[in-house]
Amino acid sequence: MSDTKKNVIKEIISYVLIIGGVLLIKAFVMSPIIVNGDSMNKTLKDNDIMILNKWSYHFDEVERFDIVVVEDEDGYLIKRVIGLPGDIIYYMNNNLYINGKKYNEKYAYGETDYFGEVKLKKDEYFILGDNRENSLDSRKFGPVKRDQILGKTHYVLFPFKRFGEVE
16 A cells, blocks of 8 residues: 555544544534523523533532523423422512522512422432523423433633633
8 A cells, every 4th residue: 555545544544533533522522503582691691502511410519509501392492490309499579589598689689579489309300591581491391300401500601701600
């Protein structure tokens, strides 16, 4: 085999390995995700491009107030985790109560309608959009299961004026 053919084969193999590596990272570690809608305003904006960290929950637990990506029958939702397994959640007078303790929600936007106590089971999480007046979330469809949570996201890539970490 000539040196030219060997070089071409080496180059093709290099590209195949690079493409394969990128596809593996996208499938199992991280991938871009686009915010769809206004349910996370003012924290996130419609069409923000973020990084979905698929790997984080293999080592860490889901934490209260994480911004997560949840799989649903229509695709995915980006919401904030409010309740963890075993919690009792309710709203009264536009205030969040978790296990009887009042929480200050600096990121919540708009009024949150009253809803009665929700007791989360072992594998359930209560998620809400930050824009409480315009969000399809656990108030409508109930708690989500752990296996519906694809990962967490807290870095905006685009637009560049919003580049960086969000709370």
